[in-house]
Amino acid sequence: MNAVRTMLARLxxxxxxxxxxxxxxxxxxxxxxxxxxxxxxxxxxTILTVPSERQLANILNYAGILYLAGIAxxxxxxxxxxNIGVEGQYRVGSxxxxxxxxxxxxxxxxxIAFAILVAMLAGAVWxxxxxxxxxxxxxxxxxxxxxxxxxAGLLVGFLIAKVGVSTGNSTNTKRIPGESTSEGxxxxxxxSGPSIYTLLFLSVLSGLVFWWVLNRTTFGFxxxxxxxxxxxxxxxxxxxxxxxxxxxxxxxxxxxxVGMPVLFGQAHNYGSSFEAGLGFAGIAVALLGRNxxxxxxxxxxxFAFLQERAAVLNILAGVSPDIVAVSQGIIVLAVVIAYEVxxxxxxxxxxxxxxxxxxxxxTVEVAP
Amino acid sequence: xxxxxxxxxxxxxxxxxxxxxxxxxIESGTIHAIVGENGAGKSTxxxxxxxxxxxxxxxxxxxxxxxxxNTPSDAIxxxxxxVFQHFQLAxxxxxxxxxxxxxxxxxxxxxxxxxRVQEISDQxxxxxxxxxxxxxxxxxxxxxxxILKVLYRGAKIIILDEPTAVLxxxxxxxxxxxxxxxxxxxxxxxxxxHKLDEVLAVADRITVVRRGTCVxxxxxxxxxxxxxxxxxxxxxxxxxxxxxxTVRDEVVLDVRDVGLDDAQGRAVLAxxxxxxxxxxxxxxxxxxxxxxxxxxxxxxxxxxxxxxxMVLAGExxxxxxxxxxxxxxxxxxxxxxxxxxxxxxxPLWENRILGHQTRPPSxxxxxxxxxxxxxxxxxxxxxxxxxxxxxxxxxxxxxxxxQQKFIVGREMxxxxxxxxxxxxxxxxxxxxxxxxxGHIRQARRxxxxxxxxxxxxxxxxGLSDTIQVMLRGRLVGTFxxxxxxxxxxxxxxxxxxxAA
Numbered sequence: 001m002n003a004v005r006t007m008l009a010r011l012x013x014x015x016x017x018x019x020x021x022x023x024x025x026x027x028x029x030x031x032x033x034x035x036x037x038x039x040x041x042x043x044x045x046t047i048l049t050v051p052s053e054r055q056l057a058n059i060l061n062y063a064g065i066l067y068l069a070g071i072a073x074x075x076x077x078x079x080x081x082x083n084i085g086v087e088g089q090y091r092v093g094s095x096x097x098x099x100x101x102x103x104x105x106x107x108x109x110x111x112i113a114f115a116i117l118v119a120m121l122a123g124a125v126w127x128x129x130x131x132x133x134x135x136x137x138x139x140x141x142x143x144x145x146x147x148x149x150x151x152a153g154l155l156v157g158f159l160i161a162k163v164g165v166s167t168g169n170s171t172n173t174k175r176i177p178g179e180s181t182s183e184g185x186x187x188x189x190x191x192s193g194p195s196i197y198t199l200l201f202l203s204v205l206s207g208l209v210f211w212w213v214l215n216r217t218t219f220g221f222x223x224x225x226x227x228x229x230x231x232x233x234x235x236x237x238x239x240x241x242x243x244x245x246x247x248x249x250x251x252x253x254x255x256x257x258v259g260m261p262v263l264f265g266q267a268h269n270y271g272s273s274f275e276a277g278l279g280f281a282g283i284a285v286a287l288l289g290r291n292x293x294x295x296x297x298x299x300x301x302x303f304a305f306l307q308e309r310a311a312v313l314n315i316l317a318g319v320s321p322d323i324v325a326v327s328q329g330i331i332v333l334a335v336v337i338a339y340e341v342x343x344x345x346x347x348x349x350x351x352x353x354x355x356x357x358x359x360x361x362x363t364v365e366v367a368p
Numbered sequence: 369x370x371x372x373x374x375x376x377x378x379x380x381x382x383x384x385x386x387x388x389x390x391x392x393x394i395e396s397g398t399i400h401a402i403v404g405e406n407g408a409g410k411s412t413x414x415x416x417x418x419x420x421x422x423x424x425x426x427x428x429x430x431x432x433x434x435x436x437x438n439t440p441s442d443a444i445x446x447x448x449x450x451v452f453q454h455f456q457l458a459x460x461x462x463x464x465x466x467x468x469x470x471x472x473x474x475x476x477x478x479x480x481x482x483x484r485v486q487e488i489s490d491q492x493x494x495x496x497x498x499x500x501x502x503x504x505x506x507x508x509x510x511x512x513x514x515i516l517k518v519l520y521r522g523a524k525i526i527i528l529d530e531p532t533a534v535l536x537x538x539x540x541x542x543x544x545x546x547x548x549x550x551x552x553x554x555x556x557x558x559x560x561x562h563k564l565d566e567v568l569a570v571a572d573r574i575t576v577v578r579r580g581t582c583v584x585x586x587x588x589x590x591x592x593x594x595x596x597x598x599x600x601x602x603x604x605x606x607x608x609x610x611x612x613x614t615v616r617d618e619v620v621l622d623v624r625d626v627g628l629d630d631a632q633g634r635a636v637l638a639x640x641x642x643x644x645x646x647x648x649x650x651x652x653x654x655x656x657x658x659x660x661x662x663x664x665x666x667x668x669x670x671x672x673x674x675x676x677x678m679v680l681a682g683e684x685x686x687x688x689x690x691x692x693x694x695x696x697x698x699x700x701x702x703x704x705x706x707x708x709x710x711x712x713x714x715p716l717w718e719n720r721i722l723g724h725q726t727r728p729p730s731x732x733x734x735x736x737x738x739x740x741x742x743x744x745x746x747x748x749x750x751x752x753x754x755x756x757x758x759x760x761x762x763x764x765x766x767x768x769x770x771q772q773k774f775i776v777g778r779e780m781x782x783x784x785x786x787x788x789x790x791x792x793x794x795x796x797x798x799x800x801x802x803x804x805x806g807h808i809r810q811a812r813r814x815x816x817x818x819x820x821x822x823x824x825x826x827x828x829x830g831l832s833d834t835i836q837v838m839l840r841g842r843l844v845g846t847f848x849x850x851x852x853x854x855x856x857x858x859x860x861x862x863x864x865x866x867a868a
């Protein structure tokens with residue numbers, strides 16, 4: 001009974017901050033709309049209408065991809081390692097997978113599985129560069145991953161020109177053979193057609209693995225300990241250098257997955273049509289979800305939802321869809337602030353609770 | 369006239385009491401020293417006087433008028449300035465620019481400011497060139513810029529936080545000449561230090577702080593550095609509970625010729641030779657900063673020794689990782705429990721895993737055993753009398769004493785062979801202190817080898833079988849706690865006469 005109550009209390013507490021943040025963000029967004037002379041109620045009417053089935057599918061698909069990017073960021077963030085390079089790792093991974101899948105060295109599904117492995121490997125290698133630089137040369141991973149993003153974009157562009165095939169005026173990687181594409185799923189009939197990327201199961205799987213590793217393995221404990229207090233982690237025997245490299249590799253491997261659902265479910269080759277900025281959206285989503293596997297899922301859903309609604313904003317409410325980007329930014333800021341406020345409040349409460357429970361044992365130190 | 373008077377100052381941080389009922393008076397135009405061990409509460413006290421932190425209780429008078437200092441600006445407005453131990457200067461700016469930065473309202477940034485800076489420098493014999501680039505100046509000159517900054521802002525009362533810590537002896541002398549000039553011209557100086565001979569040389573009055581409270585205020589004429597040391601670390605005779613020797617023949621830790629060089633190649637530790645037998649408590653005495661911290665970190669493996677070898681129960685551990693050393697039987701109660709001993713925001717049961725990530729009951733084959741960790745955390749709470757509502761409470765919410773009891777309990781689990789206890793009772797209340805002492809005695813009876821590093825001489829004499837004194841990175845003397853007095857230890861610790 002008591003355990004249930006503790007659990008409910010904990011759940012309640014973990015919801016306070018995000019709800020608070022969303023409310024604050026809503027208020028600020030409304031203010032901005034009002035000040036700029038836009039139609040506030042029209043905005044909310046449009047944003048909050050129940051999405052159609054097609055829109056729902058779009059939201060789910062996009063959320064799944066954002067989730068992968070979010071988890072990739074969260075792995076590093078959990079140990080205060082700021083992998084800003086998910087964007088570049090995602091591009092390198094997607095490109096490598098597209099090339100391998102286009103060559104079709106393996107038949108059918110084996111080709112998909114192999115390409116996914118290649119994507120993870122490529123992403124991991126790209127992130128690993130930053131990890132190695134950090135532990136051997138003390139280069140901040142923030143700087144090196146940003147640089148690697150730029151290099152990734154240029155390198156991939158260069159390689160596409162080298163190995164890609166031109167159709168019309170665009171150059172893409174070789175098209176993946178039809179037997180190695182994944183059609184999409186109706187999610188057991190929930191949707192009327194095969195409109196959900198099959199490879200979104202990678203998102204679910206990554207989330208589960210991330211949660212399990214984080215909470216149930218020594219590695220995950222070391223990761224969290226390093227993030228909470230590096231000094232305490234070192235004293236407990238954690239090799240921070242090793243942790244930096246390994247978590248960078250893991251983060252990069254997941255980043256490599258980001259492009260897979262679209263590559264096999266829709267695009268079938270890698271080219272300029274691949275969405276830019278997913279890696280950066282992942283940072284926001286991870287922040288929004290406090291690097292927690294479930295929190296990140298909510299963050300991804302909220303971002304995907306806003307993104308999808310933004311498309312029709314201009315038509316239905318006459319509001320520029322850019323306002324959605326603004327409100328996304330406000331949400332992230334509000335979340336950061338709300339979490340800090342709630343965290344401080346909880347620490348105070350907990351200390352008070354400890355004091356009460358112990359009926360004020362005297363802790364005053366008196367010099368003898 | 370009194371420049372500063374504080375009465376009943378108290379300051380609590382979560383889990384610790386930094387200051388408790390501090391009262392003293394500083395006469396105008398004097399040099400007043402505040403001495404005490406690291407962690408005794410000196411810095412907190414000074415931050416309160418400078419308005420960086422607000423006291424939870426007590427009152428402050430400056431120039432005999434009651435004041436409330438909410439920010440450093442309030443303190444500056446009352447004529448209080450502070451020179452921090454770590455200089456806050458911009459290397460790429462000139463002396464003048466550094467002084468004027470943030471005080472543009474005093475005399476602008478032009479010729480008037482330059483005149484004023486030159487004037488002050490001449491008046492007190494600082495010999496600073498306003499146009500010299502700070503990057504080109506030495507430590508002593510930088511410190512004078514810091515003092516100049518404070519004077520420029522109109523300070524009459526200047527707090528100097530461990531000003532000599534960064535200086536070589538010649539620079540110390542010239543600093544003291546500057547201080548004397550400042551005093552002659554009517555300034556009041558508050559000088560924080562734990563170097564006793566310096567304090568005796570320069571101060572008019574000395575206030576001793578221990579365990580967050582004022583122990584006494586004395587005149588330098590009436591005391592020796594030994595007596596001051598006693599006041600600082602507490603010299604009451606320990607409870608006569610030494611007990612019979614439990615020392616066995618088996619050597620558990622054998623440290624040979626260990627040395628450690630810092631990044632500049634200076635020896636932080638040199639020629640460390642020590643061995644601890646099963647059932648023996650080896651106490652390391654020393655004034656803080658003489659290499660004790662490094663010695664502990666070298667044995668635990670957080671620092672890599674530059675020379676020498678370490679053997680734990682017959683195995684050479686010199687090249688082992690911290691993880692392997694701890695798993696092979698080193699229990700570690702770190703000096704700074706907040707930085708090295710606990711994950712403060714994490715619940716107690718997760719803290720049970722810290723440092724034991726690879727061992728039952730908290731882990732097995734790479735997986736965390738949550739149930740095992742929780743059960744064992746519960747056991748520690750009961751056996752070690754950790755006062756907490758439960759194992760789900762965050763470690764940071766507990767008082768210092770209870771945090772420490774939990775750490776001691778955790779480090780005694782898993783059958784360690786060697787327990788390294790660094791200042792195990794620092795900042796804990798008296799009750800917890802007695803319990804922790806009891807646990808260390810128990811460990812000794814059970815045949816653990818214990819390395820006890822402490823600044824508390826009573827603790828060392830009361831618990832140790834052998835005491836070694838550390839001075840400037842070397843072990844300089846071995847004492848038998850049964851016939852040593854705190855005075856003997858005190859003089860060995862300060863390198864004064866007659867160190868054995």
